Amino acid sequence: MDREGLLEIAEAEKNQRKRHRIHCCTSTGCQAASSLDVKKNLTKAAKEQGLSDEVDIVGVGCMGFCGNGPLVEIEPDNQLYETVTPDQAEGIISSLKGGNASAAQGNLHHPFFSRQMPIVRENSGKVDPERIEDYIAFGGYQALCKALYDMTPEEIVEEVRQSGLRGRGGGGFPTGLKWATVAKMPGERKYLICNGDEGDPGAFMDRSVLESDPHRVIEGMAIAAYAVGAEHGYIYVRAEYPLAIKRLEKAIKQAKKYNLLGSQILDSPFDFKIDIRIGAGAFVCGEETALIQSIEGRRGNPVPRPPYPAEKGLWTYPTLINNVETFGNIPPIVERGSEWFSGIGTENSKGTKIFALTGKIENNGLIEVPMGITLREIVEEMGGGVPDGEVKAVQTGGPSGGCIPENLLDTPVDYDSLKEVGSMMGSGGMVVMDKGTSMVAIAQFYMDFCREESCGKCIPCRAGTEQLYALLTKLLKKQATAADLAKMEALCEMVKSTSLCGLGMTAPSPVVSTLRYFRDEYEELLQERGYSQVNGKVTIG
Amino acid sequence: MSKIRFATIWLAGCSGCHMSFLDMDEWLIELADQVDVVYSPVGSDLKDYPENVDVCLVEGGVANEDNLELIQQVRDRTKTLISFGDCAVTANIPAMRNMLGGRDPVLKRGYIELGDNSPQLPHEPGIVPELLDQVIPVHQVVPIDIFMPGCPPSADRIKATIEPLLNGKEPAMEGREMLKFG
Amino acid sequence: MSVKTLKINGQDIAAEAGKSILQVAKEEGIPIPTLCHLEGVTDVGACRLCLVEIKGINKLLPACVTEIGEGMEVETNTPRLQEYRRMTVELLFAEGNHMCSFCVANNNCELQDAAIEVGMDHTRFDYRFPDRGMDLSHPEFAIDHNRCILCTRCVRVCDEIEGAHVWDVGQRGEQCYIISGLDQPWGEVDACTSCGKCVDACPTGAIFRQGTTTAEKLGDRAKLSFLINAREKQEWTR
Incomplete structure (x- = not known):
């Protein structure tokens, strides 16, 4: 297999295409809303109406508008149908011959779609994630060809560095710098890890990318492996993502068949294989050192850094570990060049970011937006605002992030601006809250999450999050005093400064950020004395 | 100059701290010269806690409604409140009932499961004080000025805490001699 | 054996490269509290008692697993650390x-x-x-x-x-x-x-x-x- 071979496959694939291509979302969300039955009925209807030769019914990944699934899209007509039920399938097919479809029509010109800039998700919702040939027809694996045939590893690292791409898992570390470190480490053996242990409440960006376009991630990984000199990679996915795992397994198998993974890839001297490791669902395993421990078969506890995985990672060898979305950005950067990529976004945050837009908002779903777009544009224009209400705050960064109040919604979405307002980019969760939301209760919710997910290794995180949770609960029960509030703030500072890993260090963030912007809500709950008489029974706060 | 008004009280504890207090032996006579003992289970017969107390040692954790009421009254009427001994500072041994998970399981365990003849739950409102759900250290209920750990604190530690106060100074609560729990 | 020079609490110290801050502090009689550290077994940096401040690093680092470095300026007992x-x-x-x-x-x-x-x-x-x-x-x-x-x-x-x-x-x-x-x-x-x-x-x-x-x-x-x-x-x- 070589470049010509790929082009031949793409050509053959395109020649097979029929006049209409109907995309039916088969991602987890839409599947839960019976999209598999919709697809079955579409196929059946096409056959019954004698359109089998005219129409391809393709199961695709996520189209983004998850709140209104199942979604069905007809190409080349660009007709979108929302909340399609299985019995509406027949009507959709007959609409191809001028009939009327009863299914609700979606509007692809709505800002929810039109303001997006899909790069990582450019094939999502279009390509059949279970067929490598379809991915190749979309130009897939051309970037790998370019990397292997036309570029040296150093050139690739430089290209990624120039692109300004930063880690999409949350921390925002410059990807090129990380690659350069691993590439420069001496030694024969190096590893590559793709972190797919997405665990923030309400976040499903990585799952969607893996389910919708697994080859994109595999291609990104292969390019990265070539650039840093690794021959073995792991994709760490949580067990709660069975569909993503299934599609990845299938994709790896197909890639091996076409010699896009394995030995002497694309007839070059480069060898690379990928194994999947399934996580048992511990949030902390998304932390890179804990993830490595988990792959090694140990308890998923973080270990102190330095040494960083780039120097001493999996089985003590230099290891490159990047997030799913980060790898998804690699093929287009290699193919279209760093200049193109760095033209998108802001000065210090290049490219796009995928967000899972959820909460009290009209349009729920996944969006990929250029860096620098404001929160207000996302929430009000794309998201359509709060149904029958007003926005109070937007939470980004999951349990490590913070709540940004309505008056700061004009903050541009980039790593530094979000940090400045006390939140963070995070992996891409974005939860919209309305005026009826208690910010103390929100802080308590996230603290509950952190205390449950603490690995228990270091004391500040294990015991500190418990105490913070207890103090928040005490506040909400109206049993806390001003002294308790002061104690809580001191403890936040301590947990942040002394915890071993990122989970602990950022665990107080939801409290700190809500205190920063909504202090009055905390103060309203304070009592003069820390005990109270409830129904004649004395309770001690 | 009027004498320092001195008190000690005893909540949920074993009285060991008070026994240790009495171990100060001849220094007690010196102490008696310098203070008026206005309330104490071991040094006074008064039933009501008086107003305007300068220093009070609190032994024991807060375990029932009586303890709670008394400690609030004591706090309101006392300048310097000293958490006296491990039960006051940490709730200690009385708090071992907390692991049973609340008031009702404790009473059930003590009076029904372990009761010999005619097991029954005590219920005499106004006479037998109701248990709180948990035994808690004193500082969880009222602000404390000085903590004196120890089970019991030794006579030397008690003396080293009280003596500076008599001279209007803060005791230095630091080091093994003054801080060791247990 | 190569040697690194560093400062702990302002005190100039020369010590063997590769040693941890904790080891060196111990040798110099500078107390750093520990709980999870045990002489003879691998350190894990879990109890966080031995955290120290190092000039130029905005994160507190555990002395037990942090190797000494040339020119390092370590503070082991600031009010913040004490708290x-x-x-x-x-x-x-x-x-x-x-x-x-x-x-x-x-x-x-x-x-x-x-x-x-x-x-x-x-x-x-x-x-x-x-x-x-x-x-x-x-x-x-x-x-x-x-x-x-x-x-x-x-x-x-x-x-x-x-x-x-x-x-x-x-x-x-x-x-x-x-x-x-x-x-x-x-x-x-x-x-x-x-x-x-x-x-x-x-x-x-x-x-x-x-x-x-x-x-x-x-x-x-x-x-x-x-x-x-x-x-x-x-x-x-x-």
Whole structure:
């Protein structure tokens, strides 16, 4: 297999295409809303109406508008149908011959779609994630060809560095710098890890990318492996993502068949294989050192850094570990060049970011937006605002992030601006809250999450999050005093400064950020004395 | 100059701290010269806690409604409140009932499961004080000025805490001699 | 041997490269409190008591696993560190059921000592009074989880020195506890050689010899260093 071979496959694939291509979302969300039955009925209807030769019914990944699934899209007509039920399938097919479809029509010109800039998700919702040939027809694996045939590893690292791409898992570390470190480490053996242990409440960006376009991630990984000199990679996915795992397994198998993974890839001297490791669902395993421990078969506890995985990672060898979305950005950067990529976004945050837009908002779903777009544009224009209400705050960064109040919604979405307002980019969760939301209760919710997910290794995180949770609960029960509030703030500072890993260090963030912007809500709950008489029974706060 | 008004009280504890207090032996006579003992289970017969107390040692954790009421009254009427001994500072041994998970399981365990003849739950409102759900250290209920750990604190530690106060100074609560729990 | 020069609390120090800040501070007689550190087994940086400030690094780093570097300026006892250490010990006391007065390790307990060292006269945090159990199934020893601070010294000593790996950690967060074997009663774990190293490694009264009562667990903390020295340098006298 070589470049010509790929082009031949793409050509053959395109020649097979029929006049209409109907995309039916088969991602987890839409599947839960019976999209598999919709697809079955579409196929059946096409056959019954004698359109089998005219129409391809393709199961695709996520189209983004998850709140209104199942979604069905007809190409080349660009007709979108929302909340399609299985019995509406027949009507959709007959609409191809001028009939009327009863299914609700979606509007692809709505800002929810039109303001997006899909790069990582450019094939999502279009390509059949279970067929490598379809991915190749979309130009897939051309970037790998370019990397292997036309570029040296150093050139690739430089290209990624120039692109300004930063880690999409949350921390925002410059990807090129990380690659350069691993590439420069001496030694024969190096590893590559793709972190797919997405665990923030309400976040499903990585799952969607893996389910919708697994080859994109595999291609990104292969390019990265070539650039840093690794021959073995792991994709760490949580067990709660069975569909993503299934599609990845299938994709790896197909890639091996076409010699896009394995030995002497694309007839070059480069060898690379990928194994999947399934996580048992511990949030902390998304932390890179804990993830490595988990792959090694140990308890998923973080270990102190330095040494960083780039120097001493999996089985003590230099290891490159990047997030799913980060790898998804690699093929287009290699193919279209760093200049193109760095033209998108802001000065210090290049490219796009995928967000899972959820909460009290009209349009729920996944969006990929250029860096620098404001929160207000996302929430009000794309998201359509709060149904029958007003926005109070937007939470980004999951349990490590913070709540940004309505008056700061004009903050541009980039790593530094979000940090400045006390939140963070995070992996891409974005939860919209309305005026009826208690910010103390929100802080308590996230603290509950952190205390449950603490690995228990270091004391500040294990015991500190418990105490913070207890103090928040005490506040909400109206049993806390001003002294308790002061104690809580001191403890936040301590947990942040002394915890071993990122989970602990950022665990107080939801409290700190809500205190920063909504202090009055905390103060309203304070009592003069820390005990109270409830129904004649004395309770001690 | 009027004498320092001195008190000690005893909540949920074993009285060991008070026994240790009495171990100060001849220094007690010196102490008696310098203070008026206005309330104490071991040094006074008064039933009501008086107003305007300068220093009070609190032994024991807060375990029932009586303890709670008394400690609030004591706090309101006392300048310097000293958490006296491990039960006051940490709730200690009385708090071992907390692991049973609340008031009702404790009473059930003590009076029904372990009761010999005619097991029954005590219920005499106004006479037998109701248990709180948990035994808690004193500082969880009222602000404390000085903590004196120890089970019991030794006579030397008690003396080293009280003596500076008599001279209007803060005791230095630091080091093994003054801080060791247990 | 290469040498690095650094400053600890303003004091100029020259020390062998590759050593940890904790090792060097110890050699120089500069006290840094520890709990999960145990001479002879791998450090894990879990208790966070030995955190120090290093000029130019905005993160506090654990002295036990941070190697010394040329020109490093380390502060081991700033007011900020003192406050954090005290809070750490307070959190530990509030988390378990640590009643010193009738503990086997009373007067010989590293947690008790740490409380004195950080000047803790009470804990500001509400006691959690967890319902933890005990395991008395081993014929010679016992583990009382109420007194465990999860330092994992037993886990490491059993794995690295004795080679039996009887101990490990189960669950997560506050629910964590030390498990023996495959979460079996200790007495049923065939791998246990009854060597007793975990008893000596335990900083508190959590693991003890049966039959010892209040303040009777004296422990032999030096035994471990002796054993390692004996194995590595063939010096079999103490």
